[in-house]
Amino acid sequence: MYDNQAAIVLVVELRFYSKSRHIKDQYHRVREEITAGEVEVGYIPSEAMHADPLTKGLGANDFMRNPNPQILVRRTNGKLLALTDDTWDLSGSISPLLFSGLKYLEYLDLSWNNFHQFKIPDQLGDLLGLKYLNLSNAGFSGAIPNRLSNLSSLHTLDLSCAFFVDVGHRFQLTDLRFLALNGANLSIASSAKCKDWAVPISLLSKLKVLSLSNCSISGPIPINHLLNIASLSSLYLGFNLFFSTIPPRLVNLTFLSDLDISNSHVRGSIQHLPQIHMLNAGGNHDLLQFCNTSGIVKQYGKYFFSSGTILANNNIEGPMPPYLTNLSNLEYIDLSFNSLTGVIPSSISHIGNLQALNLYQNSLEGQIP
Known part of the structure; x- marks a missing residue:
């Protein structure tokens, strides 16, 4: 006992x-x-006592957190990856009475449970003091309740891997800084009939991190709506179905430092984005397809950003440019699974901050500097 x-x-x-x-x-x-x-x-201890949040006053970080979080579930080609048996601890539906005495609650984490595709409880919108809400990988389904717009103090919302999430209503979460919908199925919401699907997100003017990876989003990247989020610093759009070019106006998101558009069927060339510190554009087979051997040398420097660049599996052809050494702050380069030819420039060893270099599966020759 x-x-x-x-x-x-x-x-x-x-x-x-x-x-x-x-x-x-x-x-x-x-x-x-x-x-x-x-x-x-x-x-x-209190952090392991599941009933404590209902019986005593606790710090904001001790409220109703799942004790066995695991690695983020990712959807690949619409399929949910397998989970370990001990991942989901709670199951069934949530009684509305659970929230009746929690009006001062600031932190709520119900992630990694199995609520059998029940809808997200409307009563969550009555927790007016809530600042952090994590419902990821919990088996919720359906529309995001309109009453969540009552949570004016909320700064973090994670609904990753919810089933068929509908973002059709207008958020009024004026203080939200972090929104994650990774793995949520937005295929219907972003279909050709719903060209303005990103309008509700564009109203989150204080948002700094937007993560929409593996959401089955189709159509072009909604740059007109993204530009309304001027404070955006991290944008994760990997594993989607854009089948379009990278919008040149991304350069107008002046605070954007991390950009992930990997495996999203973007094509064409990458524009110069001087504000980006970390770029992941790997797995886009039609990206840079217009860059021939000589052209890639002239423009290659644009594609490397101050912290790291991932351009794996992009059909890049031609030699590696010797002036990569000018990018002294570069820490990570991944050019694997391309068609690079020639030798590895000896000057690459002069990049003082470089910690990782991946040139696997190319046609390079000669010695490693």
């Missing part, structure tokens, strides 16, 4: 306090069982 320190004192040590006099004699039976060796009592 496990409980908190106060309960252990009451049953192990013969201490009495003014509040303990109200405990009925029948509940002191546990002392007799401990003395007889039939019961052992151990301590369990």
